[in-house]
Amino acid sequence: MTRVRLQTADSWPGLSRHDAGLAGGFVICNSWGWINSFGVWQDYLPSMMPERTSLEISFIGSVTVFLLFFLGAFTGRLVDMGLFRHIFLAGSALQVVGIFCTSACTGYWQFMLAQGVCIGVANGCMFCPALALVSTYFHRRRSIALGITACGSVVGGLVFPVMARQLLPRIGFPWTVRAIGFVQLAGLVVANALSRPRIKPRRRTGPIIDLSAFKELEYTFYAIGSFSFFWGVYFAFYYLASFARNGIHDPFTFSASLDLLLIVNGVGAVGRLVPNFIADRVGAVNTLIPVCAAASLLAFCWIAVDTPASLYVWTVLYGLFAAAIQSLFPAALSLLTTDMRKIGVRMGMVFTIVSFAVLTGPPIAGAIIDSTGSYKGAQAFSGACLATGGVFMTLSKVVRMRKTGVGWSGKV
Numbered sequence: 271m272t273r274v275r276l277q278t279a280d281s282w283p284g285l286s287r288h289d290a291g292l293a294g295g296f297v298i299c300n301s302w303g304w305i306n307s308f309g310v311w312q313d314y315l316p317s318m319m320p321e322r323t324s325l326e327i328s329f330i331g332s333v334t335v336f337l338l339f340f341l342g343a344f345t346g347r348l349v350d351m352g353l354f355r356h357i358f359l360a361g362s363a364l365q366v367v368g369i370f371c372t373s374a375c376t377g378y379w380q381f382m383l384a385q386g387v388c389i390g391v392a393n394g395c396m397f398c399p400a401l402a403l404v405s406t407y408f409h410r411r412r413s414i415a416l417g418i419t420a421c422g423s424v425v426g427g428l429v430f431p432v433m434a435r436q437l438l439p440r441i442g443f444p445w446t447v448r449a450i451g452f453v454q455l456a457g458l459v460v461a462n463a464l465s466r467p468r469i470k471p472r473r474r475t476g477p478i479i480d481l482s483a484f485k486e487l488e489y490t491f492y493a494i495g496s497f498s499f500f501w502g503v504y505f506a507f508y509y510l511a512s513f514a515r516n517g518i519h520d521p522f523t524f525s526a527s528l529d530l531l532l533i534v535n536g537v538g539a540v541g542r543l544v545p546n547f548i549a550d551r552v553g554a555v556n557t558l559i560p561v562c563a564a565a566s567l568l569a570f571c572w573i574a575v576d577t578p579a580s581l582y583v584w585t586v587l588y589g590l591f592a593a594a595i596q597s598l599f600p601a602a603l604s605l606l607t608t609d610m611r612k613i614g615v616r617m618g619m620v621f622t623i624v625s626f627a628v629l630t631g632p633p634i635a636g637a638i639i640d641s642t643g644s645y646k647g648a649q650a651f652s653g654a655c656l657a658t659g660g661v662f663m664t665l666s667k668v669v670r671m672r673k674t675g676v677g678w679s680g681k682v
């Protein structure tokens with residue numbers, strides 16, 4: 271009895287827990303840190319491919335995120351079967367291959383295959399298993415543990431744009447990307463060395479899609495809400511630098527526009543830690559609802575931003591709440607799972623649903639910009655998506671309240 275109680279608390283051997291968190295941090299750095307830095311390439315690649323539109327360039331980044339999420343159902347199943355190390359090592363190898371192949375690209379379809387598809391598959395092989403690994407080592411402090419792990423994206427979101435800003439004018443595109451590749455290689459070597467799965471594999475894993483999960487209405491609402499806010503949340507990460515150069519009266523230089531990416535990623539450390547600290551006390555869904563509302567309001571307010579000073583202020587505020595959405599999303603999902611042996615599959619299913627949102631969201635925004643010649647419609651689209659996500663998160667809370675009998679102040 272005592273042994274079971276100790277394992278469900280956060281007292282599994284400390285070194286193993288810390289190793290899992292550190293390994294997950296390196297994975298998030300190399301996956302989401304790279305993705306959150308895509309604004310660099312959204313702004314730079316048109317100089318290499320001037321014939322391509324904003325929509326076409328954004329599809330490269332969207333395919334990367336799509337595959338990261340879409341492959342979640344499959345990699346989650348493999349984790350539950352005990353194949354964590356195999357899929358994790360394969361993803362690490364593909365990440366290195368993809369980044370070094372990207373350094374040699376000159377045409378659109380080369381970028382799509384190397385940067386979009388290869389790196390996307392690599393991220394898909396590592397991200398869901400890494401989150402599932404961290405989730406199994408923590409119970410009471412799971413939200414803050416995942417929040418700390420998610421800070422890896424802050425590190426990558428700062429390091430990669432800084433490297434691009436400093437190296438592109440000096441050594442050119444190929445060696446800049448190779449330098450980033452060597453940094454990622456070092457991080458992935460450490461991540462593979464530290465990863466130690468804890469939960470025993472389920473040899474009889476059942477179907478790859480656990481449709482019974484959708485019988486739980488709160489899970490269904492959560493999946494719909496996640497699709498909605500991921501449809502709009504990454505628009506700023508892709509187009510912020512471009513907006514700074516083309517969307518205000520006193521435009522930024524290319525180098526100065528990258529400072530905004532550093533800011534929006536840098537403040538993410540606070541945006542990931544503080545909300546998750548609160549979520550451990552009041553509930554991840556309870557925290558996510560006002561965060562979605564605030565992010566939606568900021569997206570609509572972006573329409574009125576027209577000066578460098580106001581853009582800096584807006585970037586700080588949006589970066590805080592966008593980071594909170596990204597880190598609370600898996601934390602809340604893991605709290606809706608009672609059988610942790612199914613965490614890989616259930617997390618993977620929602621990731622697959624969300625994958626279609628991140629695949630189409632930024633290109634839709636890009637199409638709006640290309641067709642109207644203005645960012646306002648795309649900004650409104652982003653705000654509406656975030657607001658819709660908040661509504662469905664609220665519905666998920668209501669269903670959970672009725673099942674558990676807790677009131678509005680209850681922890682969900």
